[in-house]
Each structure stands twice: as structure tokens, then as C-alpha cells.
Amino acid sequence: xxxxSPVNADVLKQAQQRIQQDLLTALAAFxxxxxxxxxxxxxxxxxxxxxxxxxxxxxxxxxxxHNFAAVRRAAVAVELIHCYSLAHDDLPCMDNDLLRRGxxxxxxxxxxxxxxxxxxxxxxxxxxxxxxxLFDDQAQGTDAxxxxxxMQILATASSKMVCGQVLDLQAxxxxxxxxxxxxxxxxxxxxxxxxxxxxxxxxxFTGTDPAIPKLRQFGQTxxxxxxxxxxxxxxxxxxxTLGKTxxxxxxxxxxxxxxxxxxxxxxxxxxxxxxQAFEALAYFGDQAQELxxxxxxxxxxxx
Amino acid sequence: xxxxSPVNADVLKQAQQRIQQDLLTALAAFxxxxxxxxxxxxxxxxxxxxxxxxxxxxxxxxxxxHNFAAVRRAAVAVELIHCYSLAHDDLPCMDNDLLRRGxxxxxxxxxxxxxxxxxxxxxxxxxxxxxxxLFDDQAQGTDAxxxxxxMQILATASSKMVCGQVLDLQAxxxxxxxxxxxxxxxxxxxxxxxxxxxxxxxxxFTGTDPAIPKLRQFGQTxxxxxxxxxxxxxxxxxxxTLGKTxxxxxxxxxxxxxxxxxxxxxxxxxxxxxxQAFEALAYFGDQAQELxxxxxxxxxxxx
Numbered sequence: 241x242x243x244x245s246p247v248n249a250d251v252l253k254q255a256q257q258r259i260q261q262d263l264l265t266a267l268a269a270f271x272x273x274x275x276x277x278x279x280x281x282x283x284x285x286x287x288x289x290x291x292x293x294x295x296x297x298x299x300x301x302x303x304x305x306h307n308f309a310a311v312r313r314a315a316v317a318v319e320l321i322h323c324y325s326l327a328h329d330d331l332p333c334m335d336n337d338l339l340r341r342g343x344x345x346x347x348x349x350x351x352x353x354x355x356x357x358x359x360x361x362x363x364x365x366x367x368x369x370x371x372x373x374l375f376d377d378q379a380q381g382t383d384a385x386x387x388x389x390x391m392q393i394l395a396t397a398s399s400k401m402v403c404g405q406v407l408d409l410q411a412x413x414x415x416x417x418x419x420x421x422x423x424x425x426x427x428x429x430x431x432x433x434x435x436x437x438x439x440x441x442x443x444x445f446t447g448t449d450p451a452i453p454k455l456r457q458f459g460q461t462x463x464x465x466x467x468x469x470x471x472x473x474x475x476x477x478x479x480x481t482l483g484k485t486x487x488x489x490x491x492x493x494x495x496x497x498x499x500x501x502x503x504x505x506x507x508x509x510x511x512x513x514x515x516q517a518f519e520a521l522a523y524f525g526d527q528a529q530e531l532x533x534x535x536x537x538x539x540x541x542x543x
Numbered sequence: 544x545x546x547x548s549p550v551n552a553d554v555l556k557q558a559q560q561r562i563q564q565d566l567l568t569a570l571a572a573f574x575x576x577x578x579x580x581x582x583x584x585x586x587x588x589x590x591x592x593x594x595x596x597x598x599x600x601x602x603x604x605x606x607x608x609h610n611f612a613a614v615r616r617a618a619v620a621v622e623l624i625h626c627y628s629l630a631h632d633d634l635p636c637m638d639n640d641l642l643r644r645g646x647x648x649x650x651x652x653x654x655x656x657x658x659x660x661x662x663x664x665x666x667x668x669x670x671x672x673x674x675x676x677l678f679d680d681q682a683q684g685t686d687a688x689x690x691x692x693x694m695q696i697l698a699t700a701s702s703k704m705v706c707g708q709v710l711d712l713q714a715x716x717x718x719x720x721x722x723x724x725x726x727x728x729x730x731x732x733x734x735x736x737x738x739x740x741x742x743x744x745x746x747x748f749t750g751t752d753p754a755i756p757k758l759r760q761f762g763q764t765x766x767x768x769x770x771x772x773x774x775x776x777x778x779x780x781x782x783x784t785l786g787k788t789x790x791x792x793x794x795x796x797x798x799x800x801x802x803x804x805x806x807x808x809x810x811x812x813x814x815x816x817x818x819q820a821f822e823a824l825a826y827f828g829d830q831a832q833e834l835x836x837x838x839x840x841x842x843x844x845x846x
Contacts, residue, residue, distance in 0.1 A: 270702070271706075272702075272706055272709075273706055273709050273710055273713070275709070276705070276706065276709040324663075328659060328660075328663060331636075331659065332636075333634075333635075333636075333654075333655035333656045333659060334656055334659065351636075352636035353636045353637055353712060354709070354712075356631060356634065356636060356637065356659070357631075357705050357708055357709055359663075360627075360631060360662075360663075360666070360705050361701075361702050361705040361706070363663070363666050363667065363701075364666065364698050364699075364701035364702040364705065365698075365702055367670055367694060367697075367698035367701075368695070368698040368699055368702055370694075370698075371691055371694050371695040371698060372695075382691075384687035384688040384690070384691040385687040387687075387691050387694075388674055388685075388687040388690050388691060391670060391673070391674050391690075391694055392671070392674040392675075394670075395667045395668075395670035395671040395673075395674060396667075396671055398664075398666075398667035398670075399573070399575075399664050399667040399668055399671055402579070402660050402663050402664040402667065403574075403575055403576055403579065403664070405660055406575075406576050406578070406579040406657070406660055407576055409656060409657075410576070
């Protein structure tokens with residue numbers, strides 16, 4: 241099993257600092273009335289691993305001299321979609337979660353109506369940012385065809401994410417098999433993680449570049465691996481480490497990989513998925529250091 | 544005061560039939576698990592005046608031989624955003640409305656969780672459709688620059704709509720002046736109506752065409768006029784005619800134009816806004832028949 245080497249942690253830490261700054265810049269570009277502004281800020285800035293934007297950056301870094309502004313916009317947009325989904329997920333009519341990343345959730349602080357609207361506007365803000373000139377300080381302009389591809393990827397993944405939510409709700413208290421569970425997670429979590437990678441990919445590679453299918457394969461496996469690891473951590477980690485209520489899956493009789501195949505087999509499955517992900521990256525050789533480091537970090541993470 | 548002539552009603556009826564068919568085609572293009580599929584269908588297909596898509600079509604018809612597929616996608620997309628906003632608006636944590644267009648609202652039929660998710664996916668579906676090849680039967684292809692403009696307009700209007708909701712909630716039970724009330728409505732209702740027009744406009748006119756500012760002016764005034772008329776109807780129409788609970792604004796002490804300036808002055812103001820809208824359309828001469836007919840219909844409507 242991999243461990244978090246200082247190098248791997250550093251790569252993610254650098255990406256996190258960059259995205260933190262870019263998220264702040266992006267939020268400041270919007271004129272939003274209070275208390276919605278504070279709720280949006282709360283939903284976006286209370287931390288998190290920033291895995292999706294980090295993957296977007298790292299994918300784009302496979303090719304030097306890319307349109308960095310378009311990558312930064314994509315990274316911000318995908319994280320805003322993720323944050324909207326969390327704000328809505330935590331609502332009383334959904335998971336009714338009071339704690340997220342060690343902080344009170346959006347609806348606890350701002351009320352249900354404002355938390356709902358914060359999620360709603362975060363989704364449209366994501367598409368606004370994609371189509372904007374944000375970060376475009378060299379006035380290099382935006383290739384409309386690239387933005388269009390980014391939008392198609394993000395919108396499709398956002399729809400899939402909602403479908404995954406529904407499949408997940410439908411499966412509660414039911415016995416599902418591995419195929420059904422994977423279908424849930426490929427939609428619910430996998431689609432947006434893969435989108436983060438593919439938005440980076442289409443920004444720097446042309447449609448016919450053999451890098452594209454390799455990155456799609458990487459995205460599919462790492463997205464699923466992320467969810468398997470999440471399920472494992474829900475059992476093995478404490479609420480304190482996790483920053484959200486641990487053991488919640490078992491409590492609501494959610495189907496998880498450890499419940500389905502046992503903890504040890506689930507851990508082996510996560511490792512196996514990561515191995516597949518690294519195989520896809522092998523195509524890029526040394527260029528994929530950043531993606532490799534983030535993948536190692538994801539497998540070894542404790543929260 | 545204008546009355547609904549058969550010609551005006553026919554124009555809207557034709558547009559409504561077209562959008563109804565296009566909405567069905569669009570929904571059928573998505574693979575969505577139940578019960579979300581049924582909830583999305585309920586939210587979209589339970590009727591409504593289809594004012595926004597009708598305005599989008601009519602604007603594009605100002606110029607013959609336009610990219611009709613791109614206009615149809617824009618019309619569907621703007622209506623899906625409108626339908627998402629209604630599904631979320633009706634939720635218990637918002638207006639808690641049980642009746643919409645004479646039918647039980649989405650959360651009454653499908654539960655709060657599914658109604659929330661239906662709204663969420665409708666928003667991403669709107670952007671998916673914009674970036675798709677739907678209706679593109681002549682394989683004429685999509686000009687990415689036009690789609691990008693459509694997306695920018697729709698995303699910005701969607702964000703403004705949410706801001707308007709917040710301003711509206713903040714104003715409940717408070718005395719607001721006309722400037723504040725207009726600010727609420729320009730965001731809450733006006734932005735999306737204007738977006739419907741501008742999405743049609745950018746599809747058929749180049750950025751430097753003098754038609755663009757004229758249509759922006761038309762959109763601004765007709766959007767506000769629509770809301771003033773809505774406020775008036777909330778007082779003058781019955782629940783039966785309206786298809787939603789009448790008198791609701793007064794009940795929750797919402798600031799409205801009749802409350803602010805009295806019913807008669809509000810009616811005169813609506814007429815005045817329409818006159819301004821028609822002035823903007825004068826630039827297009829006979830070409831603007833369809834937009835004129837829809838505008839007349841909106842002013843004379845009883846629900």
C-alpha cells in the first residue's frame with residue numbers, strides 16, 4: 241500500500257494553495273447580495289481537499305505552454321459544481337448533515353432557503369466562469385471551441401452526478417450488487433472527477449490526440465477508486481479525522497464496498513483500481529509526475 | 544388597453560406547440576433514472592405559457608435563414624432554467640406552494656428530495672442542450688462562438704435570477720421603494736426573459752449589428768412589464784384562472800407594484816413599459832410582427 245511521501249503531499253498542497261487563491265478571485269468577481277454572498281463563500285471556502293481542480297491542473301500540466309487561464313477557469317468551475325452538490329446534499333430533505341469538513345453545514349448557518357439558493361447559484365456561476373475572461377491577463381483570448389468542449393463535459397457530468405444521487409437514494413436499505421453499486425458511483429462521484437481531468441485534457445490536447453483516451457481511462461478508474469476509498473474511510477476513520485459524521489453510511493444502511501465485499505477485499509479493490517489508473521498514466525512517462533503524486537495521495541489519504 | 548386579438552393568440556399558440564414538441568424531444572434525449580425522470584417531466588410538461596422560448600423564437604425570426612437548430616436549443620434551454628426555478632421556488636423551505644398551473648407541485652407529487660434534484664438536473668440539462676447537436680438534422684454544425692455567447696447569456700441570467708430571489712426574500716414584510724422593487728424584478732424575472740431574447744439575438748445577428756442594443760432595450764422593458772402584470776394579476780385574478788394560489792403576495796406581505804403605487808397606477812405603468820418595448824421594436828418594422836403579437840398577448844393576459 242502506498243504512503244503519503246512528502247513529495248506527493250507537496251504537489252497537492254501547491255495545487256490547493258493555487259485553487260484557494262483562484263476560488264477567492266472568482267468569488268470576488270461576482271456581485272451577490274447578502275446573505276447569499278456569505279453562504280456561497282461558506283460553501284466554497286470552508287476547505288476540502290480540492291481534488292478535482294488539482295486533477296484538472298495536473299492533467300493540463302502534461303503539456304507545457306498551454307492556455308493556463310482556460311485551465312484555471314475549468315478548475316474553479318468544477319470545484320464550484322462540487323461545492324453546490326455538497327450544499328444541496330447536506331440539506332434536511334437530503335442527508336440532513338450538520339457537519340462538513342469540521343464546520344457547520346451551509347443550511348445550519350444560513351437556513352435552508354439560503355443554502356438551497358447558494359447551491360443553485362454556484363451551479364450557474366460555474367458556467368459563467370467557464371465562459372468568462374477570468375484570469376486572462378495576457379488577453380490571449382479564449383478559443384470558443386475549447387470552452388464549448390469544457391461546457392459539454394461539465395454539464396454532462398453535473399447531470400450524471402444528480403442521476404447518481406437518485407440511484408443512491410433508491411438503493412438505501414436495499415441489497416445491491418457490485419454492478420449496481422459501481423453504476424451509482426460512476427455517476428455520483430466518478431463523473432465529476434473524470435470531468436475535472438477531461439476538462440484539463442481538452443484544453444491542451446486536440447480531439448484526435450492519443451492522450452485523450454488514456455486520460456479518459458485514468459479518469460474512470462481514479463474516480464471509482466476515490467469512492468471506494470471514501471466508503472472505506474467512513475468505516476475506518478473517526479468523525480474528528482473525517483470532518484464529517486463517520487459511520488453514517490452504515491447508519492442509513494447505505495450500500496458500500498466494504499459492506500458488499502468486506503473491508504479487506506474493498507481495500508484490495510481500491511489498490512487494484514489505482515494500479516489500473518497508473519497503467520493509463522504510463523503512456524505519459526515522466527510528464528505524469530504530478531498526476532501520479534495526486535493519485536498516490538488519494539489512495540493513502542486518511543480523510 | 545390592448546386586447547388579445549385572434550392573431551396575437553395564434554402566434555403564441557403556434558410557438559407553444561413548437562416548444563412543447565421540442566421540450567419532449569429534448570427530454571427524451573436524456574437517460575435519467577426513475578423517479579427523477581418522472582419528476583423532471585412533471586416539472587417541465589405541466590404546461591405554462593412558454594413565454595421565454597416564444598420570445599427566443601420570435602427574436603430569431605427577425606432574420607430569415609438563421610441557424611434554426613441553435614435557436615431551438617436556446618429556446619428549450621431557457622425554458623428548462625425557468626422550470627428548475629419554479630420547482631425550487633415551490634419547495635417547503637421557499638414558498639411552500641402546493642399548486643402550480645392548476646396541478647400539484649413537484650415536491651407534493653415526488654417528495655422534497657426528488658423535487659430538489661429535479662431542479663438541479665434541469666439546470667445542468669439546459670447547458671447540456673445548448674452544447675449539443677440536438678435538432679441539428681441538416682448537420683449544419685454549430686458555430687462554437689455562438690454557443691459560447693448563448694451560454695454566457697444564460698448562465699449570467701440564471702445567477703441573476705437567484706440573486707433576485709434572495710432580494711425578494713429579504714424584502715418580505717419590509718417597505719421597499721420603486722427602485723428597490725425594480726432591482727428585485729430585473730434580477731428575479733427580467734433577467735431570464737431578457738436572456739431568452741438575447742439568446743435568439745446573438746444566434747442570428749453579429750455582435751456589432753444595431754439590432755442588438757434595440758433588442759436589449761426591448762428585453763429590459765418587456766421583462767419588467769411582465770412582472771408588473773404578474774403582480775397585478777395576483778390581485779385581480781382568481782386562483783382558478785391563475786392556476787396557482789392567488790392573493791399569495793399580499794398574504795406574505797410581498798412588495799408589489801399595486802401595493803407600492805395602487806392598482807390603477809400599476810396598470811398604467813405596465814402599459815407605459817409596453818409602449819417603451821414597442822418603441823424599441825419599431826426599428827424592425829414589419830419584421831417584428833411576431834414579437835409585437837407576443838408582447839400584446841403578455842399585456843392583455845389574464846393568467
